[in-house]
Amino acid sequence: xxxxxxxxxxxxxxxxxxxxxxxxxxxxxxxxxxxxxxxxxxxxxxxxxxxxxxxxxxxxxxxxxxxxxxxxxxxxxxxxxxxxxxxxxxxxxxxxxxxxxxxxxxxxxxxxxxxxxxxxxxxxxxxxxxxxxxxxxxxxxxxxxxxxxxxxxxxxxxxxxxxxxxxxxxxxxxxxxxxxxxxxxxxxxx
Numbered sequence: 001x002x003x004x005x006x007x008x009x010x011x012x013x014x015x016x017x018x019x020x021x022x023x024x025x026x027x028x029x030x031x032x033x034x035x036x037x038x039x040x041x042x043x044x045x046x047x048x049x050x051x052x053x054x055x056x057x058x059x060x061x062x063x064x065x066x067x068x069x070x071x072x073x074x075x076x077x078x079x080x081x082x083x084x085x086x087x088x089x090x091x092x093x094x095x096x097x098x099x100x101x102x103x104x105x106x107x108x109x110x111x112x113x114x115x116x117x118x119x120x121x122x123x124x125x126x127x128x129x130x131x132x133x134x135x136x137x138x139x140x141x142x143x144x145x146x147x148x149x150x151x152x153x154x155x156x157x158x159x160x161x162x163x164x165x166x167x168x169x170x171x172x173x174x175x176x177x178x179x180x181x182x183x184x185x186x187x188x189x190x
Contacts, residue, residue, distance in 0.1 A: 032048060034048050133168075
């Protein structure tokens with residue numbers, strides 16, 4: 001016999017309840033998630049459907065509410081959000097830690113490339129440059145993935161030359177293949 005406001009948690013705004021009441025007073029079913037408060041003061045979440053019922057004169061004379069406790073689901077959503085944010089902070093920190101020595105490798109490689117080199121050494125320098133740039137791209141992609149998960153990225157499609165992409169991948173794995181005595185090659189038909 002108590003008024004439903006006794007479970008009011010002060011979480012939702014006045015506009016939230018205005019929309020709810022406008023909906024059901026207009027003769028429509030309202031569905032949403034609501035945070036309420038128990039007698040002991042603890043909070044809980046419910047997935048709620050409120051259905052208006054019409055009386056014999058065609059006016060709404062009562063409302064029936066069907067609610068399902070979704071507290072555990074909401075708690076898991078909060079934990080997931082916290083974990084995602086922690087992962088994003090970790091990735092940002094790690095990318096900085098990796099970028100610093102990678103920047104040194106790229107810088108030293110550029111210095112080496114400006115010295116007199118034999119053809120084989122020039123090829124090694126080029127492989128180091130392309131591998132370093134690929135690693136830098138991977139770090140940036142990891143950060144972009146983190147931004148995508150948090151909804152903070154804008155995807156801008158750009159044309160890509162597949163032959164350059166394949167050549168870069170080939171050069172990354174060439175030294176490892178040679179080290180293992182494997183033959184590696186790639187062919188692009190034109």
